[in-house]
Every structure is written in structure tokens, then in C-alpha cells.
Amino acid sequence: MLETVLFFALALLAVTAAIGMIVHRSPVYSVLMLIITLFSIAGFYVLLNAPFVAAVHMIVYAGAIIVLFLFVVMLLDLRHESDRFTLTKFSRVLAFIAFLVFLGEAILLVKVAFIDGGLDIGLGGQVSQLGDTPSIGKLLFTAYLLPFEIASVLLLVAIIGAVILAKQNLKPSQ
Amino acid sequence: MQDYIWLIPFFPLLGFLINGLLGKYLSEKVIGILGSAMVFLSFSTAVVLFFQLTQLDPENRLFINTLYTWMATGSFSADVAFRFDALSAVMVLVVTGVGFLIHVYSIGYMHGDRGFARFFSFLNLFTFAMLLLVLGNNFLIMFLGWEGVGLCSYLLIGFWYENPEYAYAGNKAFIVNRIGDFGFLIGIFMIFGYFGSLNFDTVLSAAGMQPEWVITTICLLLFVGATGKSAQIPLYVWLPDAMAGPTPVSALIHAATMVTAGVYMICRTSAMYVLSEVALSVVAIIGLLTALMAATIAITSKDIKKVLAYSTVSQLGYMFLAAGVGAFATAIFHLMTHAFFKALMFLAAGSVMHALSNETNIDKMGGLKNKIGTTYRTFWVGGLAISGILPFAGFFSKDEILWKAFSSPFGSTVFWAVGTLIAGLTAFYMWRMIYTVFYGESRVDKEVALHIHESPKVMTVPLIVLAALSTVGGLVNIPHYFPMFEHFLDPVFMKYINPAAFEASHGSFGLELTFAAISLVVAFTGIWLAKVMYVQRRELPDKIASSVKGLYTLLFNKYYVDELYDKIIVKPFVKVSDAFFYAFFDVKIIDGIVNGSAKIMDSIAGVLRRSHSGVVQFYALSLVVGAIALFGYLIFG
Amino acid sequence: MPIEYYLIVAAILFSIGVLGVLTRRNAIIVFLCIELMLNAVNLTLVAFSNHVQNLDGQVFVFFVMIVAAAEVAVGLALIVAIFRQKETVYVDEINLMKW
Structure with a gap:
């Protein structure tokens, strides 16, 4: 019962905040709305027996990415925007139609797959101790060791790339 | 031994490839000896096969060497197969035997010609095609050789x-x-x-x-x-x-x-x-x-x-x-x-x-x-x-x-x-x-x-x-x-x-x-x-x-046959070609189709070009439409 | 909770992200929307991980996060660089990707 109530509350919060994010005039508010959505998603993770993912999610997104966004928004000094949506009405309508059709199809796919029982997914082996830190760590350092290491290289490359791109005195004309 | 019939046409083909592709790097001596030797190898193979053939009873004198199925569609199938019976044997021996002598002769006759390598590669190609013609076990291979010798004849007449x-x-x-x-x-x-x-x-x-x-x-x-x-x-x-x-x-x-x-x-x-x-x-x-x-x-x-x-x-x-x-x-x-x-x-x-x-x-x-x-x-x-x-x-x-x-x-x-x-x-x-x-x-x-x-x-x-x-x-x-x-x-x-x-x-x-x-x-x-x-x-x-x-x-004047053909076939044909096939058919219809399709492409491209507007969101929209189509396929397909 | 609920919430969030990408002019907001879409996908991964009782889905989420972090770092650097050149962050004014 509690779970159901929590779920619907979180879902409502996430969707509302997401809508708020894309319609709000001020970029700073949009970023803050995203934080709310991300918090709700962390709540979902907890509900789904993935506390470790939830914790990492909060650290990475709220702690790092969103802060980075806020920095940039403030750095560029972006205030309230007058024309925040695409300028032609045609493209807006087209985008909205695409949105509706896409969402409808996605939900329909879920219905066909699960409610009509069209999708048959066998259950995996591990049943207990889902999502705790040791078991995920074990998996990361055994089966996924190589991708894990490569990911660290990717991050290094991203750091260097970001530094080079953002460095002011590297314009080609100079 | 009958499995080696394919060697007979293979040698001249090899000679053709070597002389044709590498001819300009080889000296006349190498080219001439190579070209002649290939024909001689064919001849030797044919002689061996010939003596094996004579060992058999007269009624059973037939070797067939099927290499692979060339094509098989519906009820029709044609093999690449060679047939070595008495008739083929005589023809092969004549072609390779006389051919070998003529190859040797050509070494002297063509000496110093600019197209020495070309000449020998064509001559080998001809031998190959002629051997296909006489060795083929069906009308298709025969026709292949038939066309091949025609081609070589053309190439060598206009040498x-x-x-x-x-x-x-x-x-x-x-x-x-x-x-x-x-x-x-x-x-x-x-x-x-x-x-x-x-x-x-x-x-x-x-x-x-x-x-x-x-x-x-x-x-x-x-x-x-x-x-x-x-x-x-x-x-x-x-x-x-x-x-x-x-x-x-x-x-x-x-x-x-x-x-x-x-x-x-x-x-x-x-x-x-x-x-x-x-x-x-x-x-x-x-x-x-x-x-x-x-x-x-x-x-x-x-x-x-x-x-x-x-x-x-x-x-x-x-x-x-x-x-x-x-x-x-x-x-x-x-x-x-x-x-x-x-x-x-x-x-x-x-x-x-x-x-x-x-x-x-x-x-x-x-x-x-x-x-x-x-x-x-x-x-x-x-x-x-x-x-x-x-x-x-x-x-x-x-x-x-x-x-x-x-x-x-x-x-x-x-x-x-x-x-x-x-x-x-x-x-x-x-x-x-x-x-x-x-x-x-x-x-x-x-x-x-x-x-x-x-x-x-x-x-x-x-x-x-x-x-x-x-x-x-x-x-x-x-x-x-x-x-x-x-x-x-x-x-x-x-x-x-x-x-x-x-x-x-x-x-x-x-x-x-x-x-x-x-x-x-x-x-x-x-x-x-x-x-x-x-x-x-x-x-x-x-x-x-x-x-x-x-x-x-x-x-x-050779009974004026050339002149007759010229008058009743070639001239009228040229006239019709000029007046109709060229002036109307080629210019109007063929060129029209070609130029027309180019024009259609141009106008289509002129419209499609607008889609490359540089507006990223339009590209993203296209991507979403594609995703929608994929989903639709998953659900309804 | 059955898995469908999570999936539908994820679908809604993803679609909202799509709508944002398609309609907002501000490149930073477009970026935020992409982050939202990535998170919607992460949600489905965790939901499936729970549904089939297999941890691999959660490991995948980590990698998505890593890629997202790298992407944000580079992407924001790009936006800053473009802003310096063009004095704008509106995507319809940045049309370098023209024929």
C-alpha cells in the first residue's frame, strides 16, 4: 500500500517537474525542475530494490551534472527568454504531433508486451540481495572489468576535451 | 586423366593472362617462348589424352570432365563441362599442333613489332576460345568459344x-x-x-x-x-x-x-x-x-x-x-x-x-x-x-x-x-x-x-x-x-x-x-x-x-558482291540510321530519357536540399519519425 | 508494483524529453532534455533488472551515467565555446550544419 502511494506520488512529481522543465521561461528554473525529476527517479530506484544505483545517481546527477549546468547557465548569464519555443508554428505543431504519437506508441508497446502477455522474459538467477553494493561491485570488477576501465579512459578524454574546448585563447584566428 | 581435360584450355588462358597483364615488362624472347610453350603444353596434354582414348573400345571413346554448374534456373541447367571424344581429339590436336607451329613462327614474324606482347596474348586467348569451342560438352560452352574466337578474330584483324x-x-x-x-x-x-x-x-x-x-x-x-x-x-x-x-x-x-x-x-x-x-x-x-x-x-x-x-x-x-x-x-x-x-x-x-x-x-x-x-x-x-x-x-x-x-x-x-x-x-x-x-x-x-x-x-x-x-x-x-x-x-x-x-x-x-x-x-x-x-x-x-x-x-571485281551488299544493305541501313535511329530515336528518345532523368533528379534534389537547413531540431524530428516508424513496425508488424 | 507502471512513467518522461528537444530553442535546455531522456532509459533498465532479477541492468545504468557525464562535460564546453563566437545559445541561430 505504502509502495503504491509512494510510486504514484513520485510519478506525479517526476512528470510535473519534467513538464515544468520544458515550459519554464527561465533556464535556471528549468535546471532546478530537472533536479526534482531526478530525485523522483532516485526514489523509483529505491522502490526497485536498487539503493546503490539510487545513491550513485544522486551523487553524479545532482552533485555533478546539474551543478555543471547551473554553472554554465549562470556563466552565460541567461535570463528569462521571450521566445523559448521554436519560432514557426508549423514546427511546433509537428513536434507536438510527433510527441503524442511517440508516447502513444510507447505505451501501446508496454501494453502489448506485458498486459497482453506478448513478451516472455525468463527470470534470472540471482534472487536475493539485489542491488546491494557488494554484489554490484563484484559484477563490475569481474564480468565488466574491461568496460569499466575503458569508461575511466572515456572520462579522462572528456575532461581533456572539455578543457581544450573551453580554453578561451585557443581560437583558430589567433 | 580425364579429370585433366580442363588443362588443355587452361594453359593458353594462363598465357593470355600473363602476356596480357605483364607483357610490357617482359622481353620479346620471354613473351614468345611463354606463349608458344603454353600452346605446346596444351598439345602435350591433348596427345596424352588422345592415346588414352585409343586404349578404349571404339564405342566408348569418350571422356567428360564436368567442372561446375555454370547456371541452373528452373528446368534449365548448364554445366561447364568438357568433352573429349574422337572428334574433339582431332580438332584439339589440329588446333594446338598447328597453333603451336604458328606461335613459333610468329616469334620471328612479329619481331620488333610494337604490339608484340599484345599479339601473343591475343593469339593465346584465341587458342583458349577455340579449345572451348571444340571441347565444350553443350551448345552454351560451344557458343562461348564461338563468340570468343570471333572476338579474337576481330582483335587480330584490326591488330x-x-x-x-x-x-x-x-x-x-x-x-x-x-x-x-x-x-x-x-x-x-x-x-x-x-x-x-x-x-x-x-x-x-x-x-x-x-x-x-x-x-x-x-x-x-x-x-x-x-x-x-x-x-x-x-x-x-x-x-x-x-x-x-x-x-x-x-x-x-x-x-x-x-x-x-x-x-x-x-x-x-x-x-x-x-x-x-x-x-x-x-x-x-x-x-x-x-x-x-x-x-x-x-x-x-x-x-x-x-x-x-x-x-x-x-x-x-x-x-x-x-x-x-x-x-x-x-x-x-x-x-x-x-x-x-x-x-x-x-x-x-x-x-x-x-x-x-x-x-x-x-x-x-x-x-x-x-x-x-x-x-x-x-x-x-x-x-x-x-x-x-x-x-x-x-x-x-x-x-x-x-x-x-x-x-x-x-x-x-x-x-x-x-x-x-x-x-x-x-x-x-x-x-x-x-x-x-x-x-x-x-x-x-x-x-x-x-x-x-x-x-x-x-x-x-x-x-x-x-x-x-x-x-x-x-x-x-x-x-x-x-x-x-x-x-x-x-x-x-x-x-x-x-x-x-x-x-x-x-x-x-x-x-x-x-x-x-x-x-x-x-x-x-x-x-x-x-x-x-x-x-x-x-x-x-x-x-x-x-x-x-x-x-x-x-x-x-569479285562478282561485285561487296558493292551489291553495300548498295542493298549497308547504304539503306545507314540512311535509316541517320534519319530515324540517330535523328529521332537517339537524340529525342534515348538522350531525352537520359537528360530527362537527370533533370528529374535535379528538381527532386532541389526540393530535398531544403531539408538540409542546418536546423538541428528538424534533423531530430526526422529521427523521432524514424523511431515512430520502428515502434509501429514492432507493434503492428 | 508491476513493471508496466515504471515503464509507462519512463515512456512519459522520455517523450517529454523528446518534445523538449524538438521545441526548445535554448541549447542548454535541449541538453537538459537529453539528460531527462537518458534517465528515462535508466529507469527502464533498473525496472527490468528488478523484473528479471538480474544485476546486469544496473551495471548498464552505471555506464550510461559515465557516458552522460562525459557528454555533459564536452557538450557544455561546446556550448560555451559557441557562445563566445556567436553570442547566442539558440540552436536555430547556430546553423553551421547546412549543406
């Missing part, structure tokens, strides 16, 4: 393509051959339509079950192909012009091998021809008429190679006459001996031209007898052989043809009489040329006369070998006493036919001997006449020519 006349001769040969090939192809289509297969064994064994008109039509269509390739009326006009090519080409392609492909094809399909008396008669009559016509033209020709070319046409006519009276083994026999002595004469003529800085007009020769002795002696042997003098090769084969033309159930006295007349004409025009070229006073240009020299060894040795073959080649088939050749070949022809139908219907041994004596007398008369007119009383020819001026002009 010195800088000369527009030579290039034109190449085009002429190719186009005239296309007309014949068209008939051949339709014939093959009909065979497939009625027999459902293109395999020789399947088709020939089932030939008796088809209605006669079908067989007749197929045979006549195939014969159209043969008239093109083997230069018979009405498609013979290309062969004299084909002499534009280098002389070894004339010897190999336009005398010894390719032009006999038609004879081979008729012999290969003999089981069908014997079912249709109409087709056989057409073959015999066309052959006889061609032989007569070409022989008369040869009398007046002044060009050493043209005389030989018309002589080739004439001898091919003999072969068709033999095939047309059902004497297939005899046709192949004459094919073989003709390959020997005609290759010999062409090569000797080439040697004469070599000595005289490529002079071909016999009026500018004369008195060469002592200056180029080897060439003269071999030419002399060739002359005796083609005239049918005992015991040279031509005597046995030609006499056999004349006898069969009389005695066969399909033969008649007229065939024999005209055939004997042609034999006399042959002896006359051939010795007219020999006497003009080698005897009498020298009429050679002074400048050229200084350089007269005998050809190098590499050219004279093949001449001597061919002369030896022309001398003894006929001995493999002496009727009644030693008919080895016929006994070897007959099982191939009699496999699907009742042999009883081919017993001589009339005539006796005594009559045969009489006929042989008559043809000998006729031949000697021809030679004697030539000697009188061109050695002893040199004013006679001109006198005779002016006394029958009309006839002489007619013959000298």
Missing part, C-alpha cells in the same frame, strides 16, 4: 588499328559474323525450346523424336551461323578483307582453325543434319557454290594473301560439300589436311612478304625461286598438296570428298563433276601464283630487291614441319587399305544414326579408282595450263583477259 582500312576490315568481319551468330543463337534457343536441354548427348539422342520441320529449321539456323564463321555464301565477304591482320593470324585463324568451326559444328550435330534431307542439301549446295565462286575469283586476284583467302573459302566449301553429302568424317579429314597445307602456304606467303618488305602484289614479285629457297620448296609442297597430287595430303582428302559426293546416298553426279572442275581451278590458280611469284624475271622494286633475304630459322622450321605434315598427313586415311582416320571418327557420327543409311548407294571400287585418276589428270592439267600461261607464254593471260573482258572484269 594494326592505326590503319583505318585494317580497322574497317576488323569491323566488317565482326559485323558479318554477328549476322551468322544471330542465326546460331536462334538455333540454340530453338534447341532449348524443343529439347529442354543444351547438352550434346541429350539433344542428339532425342533428335529423332522431333518433327522433321523442327529439325530442318534448327539445322538451317545453325548453318547460318556456320556460313558466318566459315565464310560461305552469302556471308563469306569478310574473309578476304580479314587478310589485313598479320599473316600468322591469317594462317591460324582465317585458314587452319577458326573458319573451320562451322564444319566442326555441323559434324558435331550431324545426328540432326542426317534427319533432314533439306538441310543437308542446302549445306552441300551452298558449299559447292561457294567453292566454285571463290575459286573463280582467286584466278584473277593479284594479292598473294587474297588468293590464299579465296582458296580457303573454296576449300571450306569442299568441307561443307562433304558434310552436306553425309561424309562427316571426310569433312573433318579435309579440315585436318587443309589445316596443314593452308597454314603452310600462309606462313610461306608471310615469309615471302617478310623477304620483300611486306609486298603483297604478285605482279611485283617473280624469280624468287633461288633467293628464298626454303620458302619456295615448302610453298611448292603446299601447292602440290592443295592441288591434290598423289601422294600429298590434299589428294586423299579431296579425292575422298569427290568420291563421297558421287557415291553417297545424298550425293549426285553433278556434285562430283562440279567438284572436279573446282579441283582443276584450284590447281590452276595456285600454280599461277607459284609461277608468278617464284619463276620468271624479277619484277621486284629495286629498293626492295636489295633486301631480299631468307627468313630466320624460327620461321622456316615451322614451315618445314608443316610441309612434312602436308606430305604425309593424308596417309592416315587411305580408303579400302588403311582407313584409320575414318574408323577413328565414325563412332562419333554413327552413335545416334543407323550406319546402314550411309553405305555407298552406288559406285564400285573400280569406278573410285577411275575417278581418282580423272581428278589427278584434271589437277595436272591445271598445273600445266598455269605453267604454259605464266612461265612459257607470258603474253597469254592478258590476251585471254582482253578477249573475255566482261567475264574477267566480273571476276576481278
Whole structure:
């Protein structure tokens, strides 16, 4: 019962905040709305027996990415925007139609797959101790060791790339 | 060993590839030896196979080597398969044997030519195609080789393509051959339509079950192909012009091998021809008429190679006459001996031209007898052989043809009489040329006369070998006493036919001997006449020519056939092409379609170009539409 | 809770992200929307991980996060660089990707 109530509350919060994010005039508010959505998603993770993912999610997104966004928004000094949506009405309508059709199809796919029982997914082996830190760590350092290491290289490359791109005195004309 | 039949055509193909691709990095010596060696390897393989073949019972003498299935669609399937039976064996041995000698000769003849490597690669390619033709186990492979030799003929006639006349001769040969090939192809289509297969064994064994008109039509269509390739009326006009090519080409392609492909094809399909008396008669009559016509033209020709070319046409006519009276083994026999002595004469003529800085007009020769002795002696042997003098090769084969033309159930006295007349004409025009070229006073240009020299060894040795073959080649088939050749070949022809139908219907041994004596007398008369007119009383020819001026002009202008074709076929065709096919069809319709489609593309692109607006969100929208389509496929698909 | 609920919430969030990408002019907001879409996908991964009782899905989420972090770092650097050149962050004014 509690779970159901929590779920619907979180879902409502996430969707509302997401809508708020894309319609709000001020970029700073949009970023803050995203934080709310991300918090709700962390709540979902907890509900789904993935506390470790939830914790990492909060650290990475709220702690790092969103802060980075806020920095940039403030750095560029972006205030309230007058024309925040695409300028032609045609493209807006087209985008909205695409949105509706896409969402409808996605939900329909879920219905066909699960409610009509069209999708048959066998259950995996591990049943207990889902999502705790040791078991995920074990998996990361055994089966996924190589991708894990490569990911660290990717991050290094991203750091260097970001530094080079953002460095002011590297314009080609100079 | 029968699994190695493919090696026979493979070697020349290899030679073609090496000489064709790497030729410009190799020296003349390497190219020449390589090209000749490849043909010699084929020849050796063929000899080994030949002896293995003779080990078998006469009825079972057949090797088949299936490499792979070329195509299989529905009920139709064609294998790449080679067939080595007595007929193929003879053809392969002639092609590779004579071909090898001509390759060796070419090393000397083509020495210093800019296109030396090209020449040898084409020559090897030709050998490859010709071997496909004679080894193929179905009509498709045969047709492949048939087209291949046509291509090589075109390439080699126009070998010195800088000369527009030579290039034109190449085009002429190719186009005239296309007309014949068209008939051949339709014939093959009909065979497939009625027999459902293109395999020789399947088709020939089932030939008796088809209605006669079908067989007749197929045979006549195939014969159209043969008239093109083997230069018979009405498609013979290309062969004299084909002499534009280098002389070894004339010897190999336009005398010894390719032009006999038609004879081979008729012999290969003999089981069908014997079912249709109409087709056989057409073959015999066309052959006889061609032989007569070409022989008369040869009398007046002044060009050493043209005389030989018309002589080739004439001898091919003999072969068709033999095939047309059902004497297939005899046709192949004459094919073989003709390959020997005609290759010999062409090569000797080439040697004469070599000595005289490529002079071909016999009026500018004369008195060469002592200056180029080897060439003269071999030419002399060739002359005796083609005239049918005992015991040279031509005597046995030609006499056999004349006898069969009389005695066969399909033969008649007229065939024999005209055939004997042609034999006399042959002896006359051939010795007219020999006497003009080698005897009498020298009429050679002074400048050229200084350089007269005998050809190098590499050219004279093949001449001597061919002369030896022309001398003894006929001995493999002496009727009644030693008919080895016929006994070897007959099982191939009699496999699907009742042999009883081919017993001589009339005539006796005594009559045969009489006929042989008559043809000998006729031949000697021809030679004697030539000697009188061109050695002893040199004013006679001109006198005779002016006394029958009309006839002489007619013959000298080759019956005006070229002019006739030009007027009734080429000119109207060109006119229609200019007025309709070019001005309307090509410009308006073809160009219209091409330019139109380009314009349509341009306008479509002009619209689509707008989509590349640089607006990222439009690209993203396209991506979403794609995702929507994928989802739709997942759900509804 | 059955898995469908999570999936539908994820679908809604993802679609909202799509709508934002398609309609907003501000490149930073477009970026935020992309982050939202990535998170929607992460949600489905965790939901499936729970549904089939297999941890691999959660490991995948880590990698998505790593890629997202790298992407944000580089992407924001790009936006800053472009802003310096063009004095704008509106995507319809940045049309370098033209024919």
C-alpha cells in the first residue's frame, strides 16, 4: 500500500517537474525542475530494490551534472527568454504531433508486451540481495572489468576535451 | 586423366593472362617462348589424352570432365563441362599442333613489332576460345568459344588499328559474323525450346523424336551461323578483307582453325543434319557454290594473301560439300589436311612478304625461286598438296570428298563433276601464283630487291614441319587399305544414326579408282595450263583477259558482291540510321530519357536540399519519425 | 508494483524529453532534455533488472551515467565555446550544419 502511494506520488512529481522543465521561461528554473525529476527517479530506484544505483545517481546527477549546468547557465548569464519555443508554428505543431504519437506508441508497446502477455522474459538467477553494493561491485570488477576501465579512459578524454574546448585563447584566428 | 581435360584450355588462358597483364615488362624472347610453350603444353596434354582414348573400345571413346554448374534456373541447367571424344581429339590436336607451329613462327614474324606482347596474348586467348569451342560438352560452352574466337578474330584483324582500312576490315568481319551468330543463337534457343536441354548427348539422342520441320529449321539456323564463321555464301565477304591482320593470324585463324568451326559444328550435330534431307542439301549446295565462286575469283586476284583467302573459302566449301553429302568424317579429314597445307602456304606467303618488305602484289614479285629457297620448296609442297597430287595430303582428302559426293546416298553426279572442275581451278590458280611469284624475271622494286633475304630459322622450321605434315598427313586415311582416320571418327557420327543409311548407294571400287585418276589428270592439267600461261607464254593471260573482258572484269571485281551488299544493305541501313535511329530515336528518345532523368533528379534534389537547413531540431524530428516508424513496425508488424 | 507502471512513467518522461528537444530553442535546455531522456532509459533498465532479477541492468545504468557525464562535460564546453563566437545559445541561430 505504502509502495503504491509512494510510486504514484513520485510519478506525479517526476512528470510535473519534467513538464515544468520544458515550459519554464527561465533556464535556471528549468535546471532546478530537472533536479526534482531526478530525485523522483532516485526514489523509483529505491522502490526497485536498487539503493546503490539510487545513491550513485544522486551523487553524479545532482552533485555533478546539474551543478555543471547551473554553472554554465549562470556563466552565460541567461535570463528569462521571450521566445523559448521554436519560432514557426508549423514546427511546433509537428513536434507536438510527433510527441503524442511517440508516447502513444510507447505505451501501446508496454501494453502489448506485458498486459497482453506478448513478451516472455525468463527470470534470472540471482534472487536475493539485489542491488546491494557488494554484489554490484563484484559484477563490475569481474564480468565488466574491461568496460569499466575503458569508461575511466572515456572520462579522462572528456575532461581533456572539455578543457581544450573551453580554453578561451585557443581560437583558430589567433 | 580425364579429370585433366580442363588443362588443355587452361594453359593458353594462363598465357593470355600473363602476356596480357605483364607483357610490357617482359622481353620479346620471354613473351614468345611463354606463349608458344603454353600452346605446346596444351598439345602435350591433348596427345596424352588422345592415346588414352585409343586404349578404349571404339564405342566408348569418350571422356567428360564436368567442372561446375555454370547456371541452373528452373528446368534449365548448364554445366561447364568438357568433352573429349574422337572428334574433339582431332580438332584439339589440329588446333594446338598447328597453333603451336604458328606461335613459333610468329616469334620471328612479329619481331620488333610494337604490339608484340599484345599479339601473343591475343593469339593465346584465341587458342583458349577455340579449345572451348571444340571441347565444350553443350551448345552454351560451344557458343562461348564461338563468340570468343570471333572476338579474337576481330582483335587480330584490326591488330594494326592505326590503319583505318585494317580497322574497317576488323569491323566488317565482326559485323558479318554477328549476322551468322544471330542465326546460331536462334538455333540454340530453338534447341532449348524443343529439347529442354543444351547438352550434346541429350539433344542428339532425342533428335529423332522431333518433327522433321523442327529439325530442318534448327539445322538451317545453325548453318547460318556456320556460313558466318566459315565464310560461305552469302556471308563469306569478310574473309578476304580479314587478310589485313598479320599473316600468322591469317594462317591460324582465317585458314587452319577458326573458319573451320562451322564444319566442326555441323559434324558435331550431324545426328540432326542426317534427319533432314533439306538441310543437308542446302549445306552441300551452298558449299559447292561457294567453292566454285571463290575459286573463280582467286584466278584473277593479284594479292598473294587474297588468293590464299579465296582458296580457303573454296576449300571450306569442299568441307561443307562433304558434310552436306553425309561424309562427316571426310569433312573433318579435309579440315585436318587443309589445316596443314593452308597454314603452310600462309606462313610461306608471310615469309615471302617478310623477304620483300611486306609486298603483297604478285605482279611485283617473280624469280624468287633461288633467293628464298626454303620458302619456295615448302610453298611448292603446299601447292602440290592443295592441288591434290598423289601422294600429298590434299589428294586423299579431296579425292575422298569427290568420291563421297558421287557415291553417297545424298550425293549426285553433278556434285562430283562440279567438284572436279573446282579441283582443276584450284590447281590452276595456285600454280599461277607459284609461277608468278617464284619463276620468271624479277619484277621486284629495286629498293626492295636489295633486301631480299631468307627468313630466320624460327620461321622456316615451322614451315618445314608443316610441309612434312602436308606430305604425309593424308596417309592416315587411305580408303579400302588403311582407313584409320575414318574408323577413328565414325563412332562419333554413327552413335545416334543407323550406319546402314550411309553405305555407298552406288559406285564400285573400280569406278573410285577411275575417278581418282580423272581428278589427278584434271589437277595436272591445271598445273600445266598455269605453267604454259605464266612461265612459257607470258603474253597469254592478258590476251585471254582482253578477249573475255566482261567475264574477267566480273571476276576481278569479285562478282561485285561487296558493292551489291553495300548498295542493298549497308547504304539503306545507314540512311535509316541517320534519319530515324540517330535523328529521332537517339537524340529525342534515348538522350531525352537520359537528360530527362537527370533533370528529374535535379528538381527532386532541389526540393530535398531544403531539408538540409542546418536546423538541428528538424534533423531530430526526422529521427523521432524514424523511431515512430520502428515502434509501429514492432507493434503492428 | 508491476513493471508496466515504471515503464509507462519512463515512456512519459522520455517523450517529454523528446518534445523538449524538438521545441526548445535554448541549447542548454535541449541538453537538459537529453539528460531527462537518458534517465528515462535508466529507469527502464533498473525496472527490468528488478523484473528479471538480474544485476546486469544496473551495471548498464552505471555506464550510461559515465557516458552522460562525459557528454555533459564536452557538450557544455561546446556550448560555451559557441557562445563566445556567436553570442547566442539558440540552436536555430547556430546553423553551421547546412549543406
